[in-house]
Amino acid sequence: MKFKFLEQQLTAKRLKGQYRKVAIPAEGLVNFASNDYLGLNRHPEIVSAFQQALTEYGTGSCSASLISGYTPAHRYLESQLCDWLGGERCLLFSSGYSANSGFFNTLLKTGQSQVLFDRLSHASMLSNMFHYPKLCSRFKHNNSADLAKRLNKPSELSSIVAIEGVYSMDGDKGAVADIYHQASAHQAALYVDDAHGIGVLGEQGQGSLLSQFKQLPDDVTHMVTFGKALATQGAAIIGSEELIEFMTNYCSEYIFSTAMSAANAVATSKSIEICQNENWRREKLNELQHLFKENLASELEITESETPIIGVITNDEERTLTIAARLKEHGFLVSAIRPPTVESGRCRLRVTLSSSHNPNEVIGLANAINEVAVMEQQVC
Ligand SMILES: Cc1ncc(COP(=O)(O)O)c(C=O)c1O
Known part of the structure; x- marks a missing residue:
């Protein structure tokens, strides 16, 4: 389709750092971006x-x-x-x-x-x-x-x-x-x-x-x-x-x-x-939520979560994308959430925990976020 507004509106998205593209996740990453909270996929x-x-x-x-x-x-x-x-x-x-x-x-x-x-x-x-x-x-x-x-x-x-x-x-x-x-x-x-x-x-x-x-x-x-x-x-x-x-x-x-x-x-x-x-899956999920929060640096702002969805606030689009990309280098897949999904200025990493994660993976992710996000905060 060759309508002028298609290109104009796509360019506007790119300029705002809000462009979306579908991609197959790289293999070997620990997935903290899935909603498979109970780890039942492939059961x-x-x-x-x-x-x-x-x-x-x-x-x-x-x-x-x-x-x-x-x-x-x-x-x-x-x-x-x-x-x-x-x-x-x-x-x-x-x-x-x-x-x-x-x-x-x-x-x-x-x-x-x-x-x-x-x-x-x-x-x-x-x-x-x-x-x-x-x-x-x-x-x-x-x-x-x-x-x-x-x-x-x-x-x-x-x-x-x-x-x-x-x-x-x-x-x-x-x-x-x-x-x-x-x-x-x-x-x-x-x-x-x-x-x-x-x-x-x-x-x-x-x-x-x-x-x-x-x-x-x-x-x-x-x-x-x-x-x-x-x-x-x-x-x-x-x-x-x-x-x-x-x-x-x-x-x-x-x-x-x-x-x-x-x-x-x-x-x-x-x-x-x-x-x-299998209530043990919910109990484990609960433990992992606490473990993740306990290991996250106190200077990072997180959402008021009581569930396996935890938002780490990163504010602007570019910073959020940079941090998510750096986390991939550390072996973790985390979603970078930007407007219009959330309001402007409240971009975040959306971390979703699963009972299929083990404590070391969860601590590893918290440490990687601490390193990457806190460093990025200092650069800003
Ligand atoms: C709160 C909420 N409602 C509805 C939906 C849509 O569900 P589905 O993915 O089955 O279309 C989603 C999906 O992300 C959601 O988060």
Whole structure:
């Protein structure tokens, strides 16, 4: 395509140090940029379940769920998710992005609801905000007082409050109880994207909500993804019978999209089983989080993380890229996060820990960051 604006806008990205390029990670690096928090990728039982299901069901579902793509494997996964997460009904999507954008698009297009998003909500939740600017607003991060102020404005619309269980770039937890309390006091429903909480939080990895609610209330919807701690692919929305029926009938992202493969559904079910039974993975992850923070130089600023996602603040784009490149020379892969993913001036190294890491690797990374980032700080 030869449009002038393509080149202009790409050049603008380059000049700001925000250009993105896909690359295959070099071999031999210790990976601190993956969301495989529980170290389940390549787990032999999950791989074997996947292989057997490929033989049974084939490689693809070859159709949307409402046509012929839905199998007993999908049904089993849905019921397993409802039992695990205390929900009434569940709907599967091929990605977390399509679950989020589908959910909000479906409600917003009715013209009868408004959504109040936490300011730090993931891009997939905010993707419809630009189409419905009058129906969407953002409240201050984890701030129930700011939320209450906005909910107090008189409106005929039904309100949905949207938050994350664990925020993907800072690693802090969503103020679920506080926000839920405010939302329900104003007859608003709550939607929690738990992409980074599922598998990681809770005795059996149930994520951010089950410590709050034994059974998911009618006015709470839980969105979980499979591509991170569960190490497969796809997502699910868990909510009330009526909501799931509504989505099944009105959500274009569900109706007009090929269902996830049955083999992927089988592998996800196996992964959930392991996640429920192997609490040692979460305990180890917790220990590694402490170890990493303890070994990081005190002059470095880190995000207020309580999870395996830890942001080391590096401020500007160039510096962040330089430090990430230097860490590769030390044998570590860490992601360099820049705007628009985070606000300008708050660039960071996003370190993600996994129970597959060993203590020496974690201490080694902390030492390498200390050496490279503190030196860079002095140069600046
Ligand atoms: C908070 C959050 N929600 C949703 C998604 C999208 O999930 P998926 O990768 O399955 O599309 C991500 C992915 O990074 C995420 O961090």
